[in-house]
Amino acid sequence: MSIQTPPTRSLLRNEAMAMSYLGELPAVLFPEVFKEAFARRHINIVKEMVAVWPFPRIAVGALMETPNLEIYKALLDGVDMGLKEEFQHRFLMTRLETLSITNYITSQRDLNSLSCCESLFQLKHLDLRGTVLYSLDLMPLRALLHKVEDTLEILQLEGCRMIDSQLNALLPALRQCSQLTKINLYKNDFSMHILMALLQHTDNWNKIVVEQYPAPLECYELSHVSRERFSQLCSQLMATLRAIRQPKNIAFASKMCQRCAKHCVYTQVTRLCRCWH
Numbered sequence: 001m002s003i004q005t006p007p008t009r010s011l012l013r014n015e016a017m018a019m020s021y022l023g024e025l026p027a028v029l030f031p032e033v034f035k036e037a038f039a040r041r042h043i044n045i046v047k048e049m050v051a052v053w054p055f056p057r058i059a060v061g062a063l064m065e066t067p068n069l070e071i072y073k074a075l076l077d078g079v080d081m082g083l084k085e086e087f088q089h090r091f092l093m094t095r096l097e098t099l100s101i102t103n104y105i106t107s108q109r110d111l112n113s114l115s116c117c118e119s120l121f122q123l124k125h126l127d128l129r130g131t132v133l134y135s136l137d138l139m140p141l142r143a144l145l146h147k148v149e150d151t152l153e154i155l156q157l158e159g160c161r162m163i164d165s166q167l168n169a170l171l172p173a174l175r176q177c178s179q180l181t182k183i184n185l186y187k188n189d190f191s192m193h194i195l196m197a198l199l200q201h202t203d204n205w206n207k208i209v210v211e212q213y214p215a216p217l218e219c220y221e222l223s224h225v226s227r228e229r230f231s232q233l234c235s236q237l238m239a240t241l242r243a244i245r246q247p248k249n250i251a252f253a254s255k256m257c258q259r260c261a262k263h264c265v266y267t268q269v270t271r272l273c274r275c276w277h
């Protein structure tokens with residue numbers, strides 16, 4: 001340190017001067033200056049020092065011989081100031097790797113804010129399972145996917161109740177997510193047509209290991225799965241994908257059967273719900 005550290009008492013004689021020195025005060029002098037400031041009831045200095053306290057703990061019990069509301073409040077204010085600073089630092093500067101907002105009622109405003117939040121731009125895992133997106137404009141989500149296209153590894157949109165036009169809006173961004181290892185789109189209402197288009201947009205997904213898609217809406221007859229259509233349409237989707245790349249672990253699952261509460265799942269083989277056995 002280039003400046004000469006003034007002795008504690010002369011430092012505290014002038015509160016304004018003491019405050020200006022705090023930023024340069026060596027950590028080793030903090031306890032002594034703090035004790036002196038505490039004893040002399042220099043409220044502002046106590047508050048400032050707590051906010052920038054350089055050690056993980058601050059022991060004030062022995063100093064509180066005579067309870068004093070004013071100094072107690074200064075301690076709390078200092079802690080609050082320190083936390084705020086840390087929060088502002090943790091939120092603006094830290095790049096989040098995982099964002100999980102599940103089973104949440106979201107608004108267009110929430111969604112809009114996601115695409116503007118810089119701390120999300122290196123996400124590896126985006127989990128919005130059960131957050132209903134039906135009726136929302138997904139362009140902000142598309143913008144976010146574009147921002148994370150080089151980092152995103154896991155995308156979970158199960159149960160978001162998206163429809164064709166919404167998936168269509170996401171397709172250009174999804175295509176660019178070349179680092180994806182897992183995608184889960186179960187429990188969304190997609191037609192055969194849009195699922196075909198989606199699979200055709202996955203040619204860049206060289207690292208994908210697990211793929212989970214909803215069975216197309218055309219599989220249902222009056223909300224029940226038609227066994228023949230389920231097998232036929234899912235195998236058609238699989239053939240479309242195999243013409244582009246070799247899937248490793250892929251499944252198409254129907255909605256829950258209203259009779260037996262199970263799902264029909266098409267993987268390499270068809271696994272029908274209990275009602276068909």
Ligand SMILES: [Zn+2]
Pocket residue numbers: 257258259260261262273274275276
């Ligand atoms: Zn069933």
